[in-house]
Amino acid sequence: MKTKLPLTLMIIMAILGLTGYFMPHPTVDTLNTYLRNTLLRIISAFALILGLGNLIQHHVKRIEKKGANWRQSYTLLAGLIVTAIIGLFGGVSGDGMLPTQVGNFKYDVQTLYMQVLNPLGSTMFALLAFYMASAAYRSFRAKNFLSVLLLASAFIVMLGQVPFGYLISPSIPDFSQWIMGVPNTASKRGIELGVTLGALATSLKILTGIERSWMGGGS
Amino acid sequence: MKRILLALLVLGTAAAAASAQEALSPEVEETGPAPPAKVAARDTPNDAGNSVTVSWAAVPGVVRYRIERAGADGEFSELDFAGSVATSYVDQAAATGTAYRYRVVALFAGGGEAVSGPTSAVASSPQWFNSYLTGVALAIVLFVGTIVYFVRRAKRGEHLFVRRIAGLEAVDEAVGRATEMGRPILFVSGTGYIESIGTIAALNVLGQVAKKTAEYGTKLAVPNCDPVVFTVSREVVKGAYTEAGHPDAYDPNSVSFLVENRLSYSAAVSGILVREQPAANFFLGPFGGESLILAETGSTTGAIQISGTDSTTQLPFFVVACDYTLMGEELYAASAYLSREPLMLGALKGEDWGKFIFMVILTLGTIISLAAGIDVGKILSTTGY
Secondary structure, rough: OHHHHHHHHHHHHHHHHHHHOOOOHHHHHHHHHHHHHHHHHHHHHHHHHHHHHHHHHHHHHHHOOOOOOOHHHHHHHHHHHHHHHHHHHHOOOOOOOOEEOOEEEOOOOOHHHHHHHHHHHHHHHHHHHHHHHHHHHHHHOOOOOHHHHHHHHHHHHHHHHHHHHHHHHHHHHHHHHHHHHHHHHHHHHHHHHHHHHHHHHHHHHHHHOOOOOOOOOOO | HHHHHHHHHHHHHHHHHHHHHHHHHHHHHHHHHOOOOOOEEOOOOOOOOOOOEEEOOOOOOOOEEEEEEEEEOEEEEEEEEEEEEEEEEEOOOOOOOOEEEEEEEEEEEOOEEEEOOOOOOOEEEEOOOHHHHHHHHHHHHHHHHHHHHHHHHHHHHHOOOOOOOOOHHHHHHHHHHHHHHHHOOEEEEEOOOOOOOHHHHHHHHHHEEEEHHHHOOOOOEEEEOHHHHHHHHHHHHHHHHHHOOHHHHOHHHHHHEOOOOOOHHHHHHHHHHHHOOOOOOOOOOOOOHHHHHHHHHHOOOOOEEEEEOOOOOOOOHHHHHHHEEEEHHHHHHHHHHHHHHHHHHHHHHHHHHHHHHHHHHHHHHHHHHHHHHHHHHHHHHHHOO
């Protein structure tokens, strides 16, 4: 029963989703939209509560046990509680009952998102440039024929992206475009074709109950 | 006599004027603008209703067309305009079940216009099946048929050869290494949502990896960035430990929810990688730009790294930063490969044959299309794609 119920529910939902693709009738569309939007939102909301509960529980335990870097858990919990209070009582852009401005200093959720979370996210994203450089340094080593091919292609493509490449030879940018447009696109499309058909096959395996690993391999 | 002559003159002038007037009308009909011909209206096929398609034959010299519609009262009123090259118009404001008649007015430079005759009354209705997708439905049936055939062969106990996938062969090595070193295994099931097939494929692999960690008694850490994926991951790991016969070894804290923001998530996982120093890292599922942040940080810790994604733009990052990478569909095949269950292997084999058939059809279609100069895009556009 523990396995059969989720499996049956999944098969019913999957069949509904699949028929929705082939059946344009508003009855089917309304049902699918309801399942996709309304039910999934409800599930997401409950899952978020579970997720938050897990996060709080994990950090409370860490503080209790005084595990590694346990003081940082205070920062996380304090940030979580303060943001939740500001969001719940101060409104998204300071239109709630809680005052979210002292002089020129604003601390509503919108401001926190724009002025704190976004710059921090951008900082993380900026690290990508350095990670790319270190990954490129490691991978562009001419160890065998394939790695030489990779190195040469990368070198030409990089040269083709900067004016210096054109200065060396006007045909470098064209060659760079050819590498990106022909061999690169061809291999990418090959992978994408496999991914699409693989996704279809995986969906069918799940739909028919052959693939059950998502239930912890329960049979 | 004079009166008679005057009367005759008046009559003659009137008759001449009348005949001139009569002659003028046919002259306008002959030399003036012609109305749109072959005007027809039909219920738009394969849709959800509320739509009628009006078509007509092109009129030379037209500036644009005015489409007029008449409802139950029979009075025609302006509906919309169509450009000079248009020969059809889709009325998406037609109420389902209500009969309408249409006429098309050709508008010319200088203000001239020619009105077509009205169409017969037509009502819009929704369809239960989109016939444009018959080919897709047949392809799915063919695909399912191939899978069923190979599953049956597998059930009969036939040996089915599956090519070696290095990344999946290394799973045992990775788990064994972590066990020997007494360090945890980190499993990241992508940064996508549960709707993504890549996430589901990653969770399938998680089930297999969790079974191995349960058998070896290795610590497992599964941080998640989506709350729904988190709850499913937890059930998957719990189920895998039970399946492996070690339900007591399951640690609920091994599966955790971190944060929904992807960049914050990559920062948090990077922190775990540096602090916990896992011996093996699995990065499987859909990823965005954070893939390289995670893989490079993991690489600096010296862990054995197995990655796999169906996001083609992230594959190069994983290839350079990880020891093994599952490319695209290999991720989907991973669960069957690891479990080695005959049923799953049969499905995998059928899947491969199905893909082979599709590839042959695509290649033949491309060759025929190129050789015969057939515009496939044009054909598809007429069938609703």
